[in-house]
Amino acid sequence: MNAPLIFPRKATDAPIRFSPSVERLDPDEAATIEGLIATMRYVNERTFADGRHAIRSVHAKTQGILEGYLEVDAGLPIELAQGLFAKPGRYPVVMRFSTVPGDILDDSVSTPRGLAVKIIGVEGERLSGSEGDVTQDFVLVNGPAFGAPTPKKFLPVITLLSKTTNRVQRLKKLLSAVMRQVQRAIVSVTGQPNTTVATLGGQPETHILGETFYNQAPVRFGDFIAKISVSPISSELAALKGAALNVNGIPNGIREAVVAFFKQSGGVWEGRAQLCTDLNLMPIENAATVWPEQLSPYRRIGRIEVTRQNSWSEARSSVVDDGMQFSPWHGLAAHRPLGGIMRARKEVYAAAKRFRAARNGRVIEEPRQKPDLGD
Template identity: 55%
Template sequence: MNQPTHISPLPFDPSFEAIPEDEAETTRELVETMRSITEKTSHDYGHAVRSVHAKSHGLLDAELTVLDGLSPELAQGLFARPRTYAVQMRLSTNPGDVLADSVSTPRGLAIKISGVEGARLPGSEGQTSQDFVMINAPAFTAPTPKAFLKNLKLLAKTTDRAPTGKKVLSAVLRGAEKVVEAVGGESATLKSLGGHPETHILGETFYTCVPVLYGRYFAKLSIVPISPELTALTDAPLDVNGHPDALRDAVNAFFASNAAEWEVRVQLATDIDKMPVEDASVQWPEDESPYVAVARLRANRQPAWTDDRSRSIDDGLLFSPWNGIAEHRPLGGVMRSRKPAYEMSSEYRGAFNKCPVHR
């Protein structure tokens, strides 16, 4: 994508964040709800998994190369100068229990970029990595932590239910989602509960959904497939019925014979009313500020998922938007509530599995 020539990015102002009086209580309930999910699943499995995005489908080594010649507003934070970083990628789906892929739910991508210099965010002092946690939607399913808590409680109610019932529910919800889309709409709630289309995960575009600081500005980030082998998989149907690990098998099959390349793109905020910080459900208008490429991400042919990699990454690593540098500080209530929730999840997993979780 070409660099912007017409936008005027808005410098971040602390007044753009507004913390509700009851946010601490809402966050406490969020943490409790996520802990209840983890306790249920760890009891079932005899092994603790993440409270959300428990099931991984691809665990990849990659390289991120910052593009040369970025304009000053784009050359911010870890993208300030051309450089290549080692990256670990984790592809996942969002429930807190490990389900057959016929329960089709939204997808996630977390990346950990190593060797990033800069002042650290609270709680990540002494580290040198930068994490970005993304989903395959340009906006979050809920505007605020309180609304997110309602959605998470719905998800928690489905945790530990009979897998066969979840498969049936997913099929019903996919049918309902197709009806909604046929009349020009899209339901984040239907998709989050199991109505996501049965498509190949490697064709997805992933977004931070919620903003982060981008040096002196603020922005959303996306990771977009650009190599022909990947773009061919966008919206490509994938048969998941009778194949409990169909997504994982498809990712392994792809990387057995293909490399992959994505662009890392940035959407700089230009208008606080149209591009709010505290309402995570707002899709920022791309006609006002398009996503612009700042880096390339490349993964070579490799075993994309193995038991050893799962032990190392699924059990041994924390991916959190709060693990990073101050120039990419997460913004808004949904991001603020994530910090203690992610910390609880990693501490619980480390204690239950007797395996330290690293940043």
């Protein structure tokens, strides 16, 4: 039997202060990013050729679009009262739930889920490329760590997956069924799902609204460094944690389940920050490392609340899917994305945005106030 992990520090240890020196650029990083841009462009071109409409190269399928408000908690301790969260406030938000692939698949091809949150009306020093905007984005996935440690390790994985874009769905459904069985075996032994297996179709068939979402790679958190998560806490949402959702034979079953839920109920999520307290056990340049919560737990910094609404319509999709971009590089300098995976996202996301805007003849821009979702 494996010995339990022993952490030399306690969860009460002081958080590491941010310094530019926490990042270490790979000498080949620029070339790797060019490779990622080319790979994502390949996905964009394939899906555009099929549907004559440009969609995202990852997280292409929208499963729900919500509008609501973020309330930043009052009385946060100094280490959490940082950046956007330095003082209490109430901000409009747009939330987009999605599934990971860059092509639009039936939901019986079971893949990881995403949640992108756009916070509007945020003032302060901006990130490069985000000057003049008033938004803060957090781009999240339902797992605490990224599927690869670095851009260089991620490139061959995404290149391989890109070759399956728009291939016969029947084969993908068969592979997904096998991968779900593999995932069950892994969970029975380790207690945790495997990120790679989930990406290959082994995501457990559960309700997307019961998921906790994580930004997976670190960001600056004012004077400190953190990862961010969003977790459902209202009773109706919390009841969906791990709840089975059978979507076999229902191509848009996840979206339909989300629509059905928000026709009947609103929801509340808790925003949380996990502060970095040990650069060895909680590395900046290895996005595949799960930061141990025994060392530093996720702590509440605010809450997001939405009321009953229609979570999907063609009008909402036009406004958000075609007219908005979600990127961790939209935001405050106080929440600068950190590490290789985050650095790569800046250029990769920008290239994908340009492709969608040009092919669809749409202006993609940041809202300055609560948007009209066309309802």
